[in-house]
Amino acid sequence: MSAVEGVDPARSRVFGEVAEAYDASRPGYADALVSQVLAYADLGGRPALEVGAGTGKATVQFAGRGVPLTCVEPDPRMAEVLRRNAAPYPHVRVEVGGFEEWEAAGRRFGLLFAATCWHWFAPERRWDLVHDALVPGGAVALFWNPHGVLDPEVYEELADVDRRFGVTGSPHGVPAATFGDEPGQGGEPFWPAGECRADGRFTDLTAFRYRQETRYGTERYLGFLASISSYRVLSAERLDGVLAETAKVLDARGGGIDMLHVSDLFLARRRA
Numbered sequence: 001m002s003a004v005e006g007v008d009p010a011r012s013r014v015f016g017e018v019a020e021a022y023d024a025s026r027p028g029y030a031d032a033l034v035s036q037v038l039a040y041a042d043l044g045g046r047p048a049l050e051v052g053a054g055t056g057k058a059t060v061q062f063a064g065r066g067v068p069l070t071c072v073e074p075d076p077r078m079a080e081v082l083r084r085n086a087a088p089y090p091h092v093r094v095e096v097g098g099f100e101e102w103e104a105a106g107r108r109f110g111l112l113f114a115a116t117c118w119h120w121f122a123p124e125r126r127w128d129l130v131h132d133a134l135v136p137g138g139a140v141a142l143f144w145n146p147h148g149v150l151d152p153e154v155y156e157e158l159a160d161v162d163r164r165f166g167v168t169g170s171p172h173g174v175p176a177a178t179f180g181d182e183p184g185q186g187g188e189p190f191w192p193a194g195e196c197r198a199d200g201r202f203t204d205l206t207a208f209r210y211r212q213e214t215r216y217g218t219e220r221y222l223g224f225l226a227s228i229s230s231y232r233v234l235s236a237e238r239l240d241g242v243l244a245e246t247a248k249v250l251d252a253r254g255g256g257i258d259m260l261h262v263s264d265l266f267l268a269r270r271r272a
C-alpha cells in the first residue's frame with residue numbers, strides 16, 4: 001500500500017493503538033484472490049502460515065474456506081481482536097511475536113501468506129524466513145490493497161489537504177486512473193517480484209490484480225485513515241486537523257468517497 005505505508009520499522013508497531021478502529025474500517029481482500037491462492041497452493045488439507053495477521057482481515061477469509069492456519073502477529077492488541085474474529089474457527093491458532101523471532105519448532109507449511117505487511121519484515125531476512133517455513137514446493141502469497149480516488153477533483157482537493165498537513169502516504173494519494181492492469185503497478189513500491197527472482201530459491205512466479213469499486217462513508221473513511229501508519233505518526237493536533245479537513249472536503253460533496261479498491265497478489269513456490 002504504497003501511498004499508504006512506508007518501511008520505517010518504528011511505524012510497524014503503531015497499529016495496536018487503534019486495533020478496534022482498524023478492524024472496523026479496513027477493507028478485506030477480493031474473494032477471487034483467496035480462491036486463486038488456494039488453487040495455486042493446492043494444500044490438500046495441509047496447514048498454512050499467516051504472518052502479520054493483524055486483526056484477521058485475511059485470516060477469516062482463508063479460515064472460512066476450511067484452511068488450518070497458524071497466525072503470527074507481534075502486537076498483542078491486534079492479536080486480541082484477531083483471536084475474537086477467529087473464534088468461530090477452531091482450526092486457527094494465534095502466536096504472538098514478530099516473524100523474525102518466530103519459532104518454527106520443526107513445523108513446515110504448504111502455504112505462507114502475508115496481507116498488507118510484507119513491507120514490514122526485515123528485508124535482509126524475509127526470503128530466508130519464508131524459505132525455511134515452507135515445505136519444498138510450498139507456496140508464498142503476498143498481497144496488498146492499494147486504493148485510488150475515482151473522482152479527479154476529489155483527488156486534487158484531498159491532495160491539497162495532505163500537503164498542508166504534511167501527510168506523506170494516504171489511500172487517496174493516487175488517482176484511480178493511474179492504475180493499469182499490471183499487478184503491482186501504480187500503487188505498490190514494495191512489489192516483491194524482483195527480490196524474489198533475485199533470491200533464486202523460488203519458481204513459478206506469477207501475479208494477479210483484482211479491481212472493485214468501493215464507497216466509504218465519511219466516518220468509516222476517517223477510521224480507515226486513522227488506522228494508517230502515516231497518519232498515526234502525526235501529533236494528535238495534526239491528526240485531528242487533517243481528519244477534520246478531509247471530512248470537510250467529503251461532506252461538501254454529500255459525504256463519503258468512491259474509491260477503486262485493487263487487490264494485488266504475488267505468488268511463488270519454493271523450489272522442490
Ligand SMILES: C[S@@+](CC[C@H](N)C(=O)[O-])C[C@H]1O[C@@H](n2cnc3c(N)ncnc32)[C@H](O)[C@@H]1O
Binds near residue numbers: 054055058097114
Ligand atoms: C497493515 S497491518 C496488516 C494486518 C492484516 N494482515 C490485514 O491484512 O489487515 C500490518 C501488520 O503487520 C504486523 N507486523 C509488523 N511488523 C511485523 C513483523 N516484523 N512480523 C510480523 N508482523 C508484523 C503489524 O503488527 C500489523 O498487524
